[in-house]
Amino acid sequence: GGAEPRAEQGPVTGTAPLTPIQRWYFATQPDRFDQRVVLEFADDVDEPALRRALAAVWAHHDALRLRFEQTPRGRVQHGEPVWPAELLADDVTFDVEHGPLLTAVLDGRRLLLAVHHLAVDGVSWRILLEDLETAYRGGELAPKTTSYVQWARRLAGHAAAGGFDDELAHWQALPPVPPLPADGDGPATIDGTGEVTVRLTEDETRALLRDVPDVYRTQVNDVLLAALGRVLHDWTGQAPVIDLEGHGREDLFDGVDLSRTVGWFTSVFPVALDVPEDWGEALKAVKEQLRAVPRRGIGYGALRYLTGTAPDIDPLVSFNYLGRFDDADGGAFQTGPLDADVDPEAPRTHALDVVGRVTGGTLEVAWSHATGLHDRGTVEALAGRMLAALREIIAHCAAPDAGGRTPSDFPL
Template sequence: MSAAEKEWTRLLELLDEREIVLRATGERLGYLAPAGAMDEEVTGLVRAHRDRLLSTLTGAGTALAAAPAGVAQHRMHGAHAGSADPAVWNITQRITLRGPLEPARLADALTALTERHESLRTRFPDTALGVLQQVLPNAPAELPVEDLRALAPAGRAAALAEATDAEIRRPFDLAAPPLLRARLLRPAEREWVLLLTFHHIAIDGWSLATVLDDLGALYRTGEPLPEDPGRMTDHACWERTVVTRATVAACADHWAGVLGGTPLSVDLPTDRPRPDRRSGRGETVKFRVPAAVAEAVRRYAAAHSTTASAVLLAALARLLGSLSGAPSVLVLLSNANRTRPADEKVVGLLTNGLPVLVPTGGDGGFGELVDTAAETIASALDHGVTPFRMLVEPLRERGVVLPASYPQIMLAVQSTPPIALDLPGLTAEVEDLPGPSTRADCSFGLTPDADGYAGQAEYDADLFDPGTIRGWLDALVADLAEQLEVPLP
């Protein structure tokens, strides 16, 4: 090894050991470092290898800006690479539009959208400096338009179904942005179907609301929006100074104390034996929590000085306890993770999961269970700076016996801004399309709307039949209504 290569290797070791964050903006090299980290040795090596650092960060100058991947993005990069079916990380929206749509105007708005939000035109290479996000120059959006009006009704329906399925199943290449695909189909004179597909590394549920809101504004005005939405590269650099090795170790110590002596596997009754190797095949069942029950959830939460999430988590814990006989259950609760005002409009993957260990019953009844769920969520938020998935191996090293298929159960109660698309002269119906894969034994999602909560359960099709999951969901809604003393319609 040459002297220069030895210096380069030493520099990489020091950057990692001292948790120094490097970023690039054009030809400018910047850093964030703990106090005392940039000593004479590191400073000298950075100066000596500045050109190589910039080349690595920017992909030999092809990127406009670069920074380390965010914590959740780094995890998603690994999950994508390790997935038998990377399309499991697709997020596809089917938007039915009725009215006088202008396709060229929509294509221009999509181009302006990817210019505005850097995550949509970012690639994620694994380099000597780790997994990076490299922001590329913008390019005109591709919006293929397919006219289905000449087809018979059955043919139009089949063509729409085929196009939708193809978008859901077509994986992204994280090295080849954009990480947004758009496809427009026209089944009738004044009806259009817009398919928007994102990779999860570039967007989360909160971001989706921002993206659709901005797309509508860009279509309406035809001009760039004035306010700065914030950048994922900025968030990631800040985050890397907060989620340090010391933070991870402290969080692992905390959760080991909370979880260490508790059985954490939920032995749910399955329709088939658990296979040695999961196929990843998943299905989705939709359900609804009626408006009267949803309103009762909000009133009950207010009376207990907590959130709807605590009430719904308590109801889910009761269901899982009745199915498994477990005295407590571990649920991974989705958290928007936007604690800073600067992150409110950032488009990217910020979401993390909070582990909540909740009893499934108790002498104090449902109210006590809700209070316990609220306290557990609050404690998890206090120690939630490090995503729990980063702690799985450190916890196992500390003797915590997590389920082999962790996470088994996930819950997402959406608190995002409304997900809607407002285009002048058109009505828009937005539908989230679940993919054919699963990320857990069972994931429950609830989104508030004018008619209560729209819910869906994504489940492992290796284990469960749809009728089984449907029965669980009916029992969940019925028990929630009974605990809140609301008659079901």
């Protein structure tokens, strides 16, 4: 037997302050905001086993039993004990004040699984789907890690005690967000959203993932942002300031393990990108600019939404690299793409959202845009220019004289 798990294994209950991303949600987003996937079962669904599996996952992951109560001092979250909830329903509706935040709709061999965004993020979905499969087959779920309400309390306490104050100078020094050229003057709503997706070939993707990072000791994120930064700079004539998304599960506290915790941990933080003309210099510059972000960006949300001390910076472009997505073979079900259901009248947070992922061995970059602000042709041109920039970077890194180290390669 290995070491005993450190985290409380029973239901973790009680009140906690909202986390930064939850505060952002309640300040800016509509009630209707869930994430969902469709699971395609290989065989006829054993409905009693499915009900048991849903109940097991719901009891295991405390965030799915959160309630959000409006109090005179603002909204708080409560972790609730397990109660006899009906998780298999005829349609998807959520009541964040009463819960539950997980619901499922079965139609033949297809299961629509939906979780309110207040309780889930991309990393959480991988945990939930793995646990649902395990429970459906009658297996035992892996031990719990630190509960979301415990994390929320630790984060708020750390921020209040000044734990992120050493970052303030960094966030205050960021330049203003440059305007974007526009084709129209709005509106920019969820309903008026278009998407342009472009792809590298498998060979190009392999070079980008395997060969390019070694040349300047970069990560894929650095390379994608160098290409995006160059395209935005050429379009606007100014150095871009964009929102970056991170998983937010940073290693801040002793005795906290978030590796199998379900919840909404996403960190969103602004970054200014100065991208020199030469690709070698550009890769080195972007790498150093990203390494200079304190604590991988988690402090910005804490300082803006918990202590109210960071400046309000609202970039018009966001970027997120999701990594690789490939279905495991031989499972009880195949998982469709992660989707969101958001009130169509709601305003978009950004004019442009750029999301990269590797699927089926190819890098795809999806550009989501407000059709009231930018024509499809404009976005297709930007997306095409980013692919061209990535191809130039791949060619540059294949040259024999490319390469070099930067200051962050030599920690003090």
